[in-house]
Amino acid sequence: MSEFMLKICVVGPCRSGKTLLCRALAEQPILNGEYHPTAAVRIQEFSRALGVDCVKVQLWDCSGSNQYQHYWPVLAKDLDGIVLTLDPQHPETEKELEAFYMNFAQPNALTMKQCLTLAIQVVKEGAYSLGGWQGLQGKLKKLSQAYVTMNPASPASGLQDAFVALDKLLAGCMQQKKDAIERQVMDEQPAPE
Numbered sequence: 001m002s003e004f005m006l007k008i009c010v011v012g013p014c015r016s017g018k019t020l021l022c023r024a025l026a027e028q029p030i031l032n033g034e035y036h037p038t039a040a041v042r043i044q045e046f047s048r049a050l051g052v053d054c055v056k057v058q059l060w061d062c063s064g065s066n067q068y069q070h071y072w073p074v075l076a077k078d079l080d081g082i083v084l085t086l087d088p089q090h091p092e093t094e095k096e097l098e099a100f101y102m103n104f105a106q107p108n109a110l111t112m113k114q115c116l117t118l119a120i121q122v123v124k125e126g127a128y129s130l131g132g133w134q135g136l137q138g139k140l141k142k143l144s145q146a147y148v149t150m151n152p153a154s155p156a157s158g159l160q161d162a163f164v165a166l167d168k169l170l171a172g173c174m175q176q177k178k179d180a181i182e183r184q185v186m187d188e189q190p191a192p193e
Contacts, residue, residue, distance in 0.1 A: 003053070003054045003055075003056065004053060004054070004055050004056070004174050004177055004178075005055075005056045005057075005058065006055055006056070006057050006058070006080040006081060006170060006173050006174065006177070007058045007060065007078060007079045007080050007081075008057055008058065008059055008060065008079065008080060008081045008082065008083060008169070008170075008173070009060045009062055009075060009076060009079050009081075009082050009083070009104050010022055010059055010060065010061050010062065010082075010083045010085060011062045011064070011082060011083070011084060011085070011100040011104055012064055012084055012085035012086050012093075012096070012097060012100060013064045013085075013086060013087070013090070013093040013096045013097075014037060014063075014064040014065055015035065015064075015087065016064060016085040016086050016087045016090075016093070016120060017085055017087065017120030017121075017122050017150065018038070018061050018062070018064065018085050019038055019042065019061050020120070020122060020150055020152055020155065021083075021085065021118070021120060021148075021150070021162060022042065022044045022059045022061040023044060024150065024155040024156075024158070024159050024162070025044065025046055025057075025059060025159065025162065025163075025166070026044035026045060026046045026059065027046065028044060030152045030153075030155055031152075037063065037065060038061055038062070038063040038064075038065075039063060039068075040062075040063055040068045040071050040075075041060055041061060041062050041063065041071070041075055042060075042061040043058055043059065043060055043061070044058075044059045044061060045057065045058050045059070046059075048163075048167070048170060050167060050170055050171055050174065053174060055170050055174060057170065059083075060075060060079070062075050062104075064096075069103075072103045072104065073103075073107070075104075076103060076104040076107055076108060078108075079104065079108055079110075080114065080173040080176070080177060081110065081114040081115065081116070081169055081170070081172070081173040082100075082101070082104050082105050082110060082114065082115050082116070083116050083117075083118055083166070083169065084097045084100055084101060084115065084116070084117045084118070084140070084143070085117075085118050085119075085120055086117070086118075086119055086120075087119070087120065087121070087122070088119040088120075088121050088147065089121070091134075091137070094136055094137065094138050094140070095138070097117065097136070097140055098138065098139055098140060101115070101140055111172070111176060112142060112143060112144065113144075113168075113169075113171075113172025113173075113175070113176070114169070114172050114173050114176055115143045115144065115169075116143065116144050116145075116146065116165055116166070116168070116169040117136055117140060117143050117144065117145040117146070118145075118146050118147075118148060118162065118165060119135075119145070119146070119147045119148070120148050120150055120158075121147070121148070121149045121150070122150055122151075122152065123149055123150070123151050124151065124152070124153070144165070144168060144169065146161070146162075146164070146165035147161075148161045148162045148165070149161075150162075
């Protein structure tokens with residue numbers, strides 16, 4: 001079994017469920033009640049088995065606030081993949097997602113397999129999800145997309161759906177990392193005489 005480390009940045013507009021997703025994936029306590037915006041970045045870690053490989057994932061939960069925009073180049077450095085989040089109740093924030101894509105994915109030359117758009121519907125007890133999200137409509141519509149409903153009081157059911165989408169992303173990121181390692185090994189080998 002091989003073990004790989006992947007750095008995944010989770011980016012999107014403020015209040016789009018980034019921290020809820022990251023804490024749930026890393027099996028950290030979910031903070032119910034008052035909203036506490038992320039200051040620059042929070043890093044959560046978890047491990048996941050994918051086939052014969054074990055993947056250690058660092059989720060970089062990046063603030064959606066423009067006041068931290070000057071940190072984006074540092075946060076985006078050496079990332080393996082990106083999760084773009086949005087609240088499906090606010091599809092107009094798709095333009096903001098394009099800015100995150102331009103600042104995180106493009107500088108790292110991420111392929112489409114290394115990018116995931118996740119619409120996170122956060123619901124409270126007794127509330128119902130909207131459902132019926134139509135997906136992205138603009139420049140990013142070719143990226144892999146998924147819709148997840150998460151309840152902060154019991155995120156496990158939404159977590160199953162999130163892992164289905166995330167596993168595809170992790171597999172794509174892992175394949176790119178393996179390919180890069182193979183290219184590096186080949187570049188370091190002297191040519192046969």
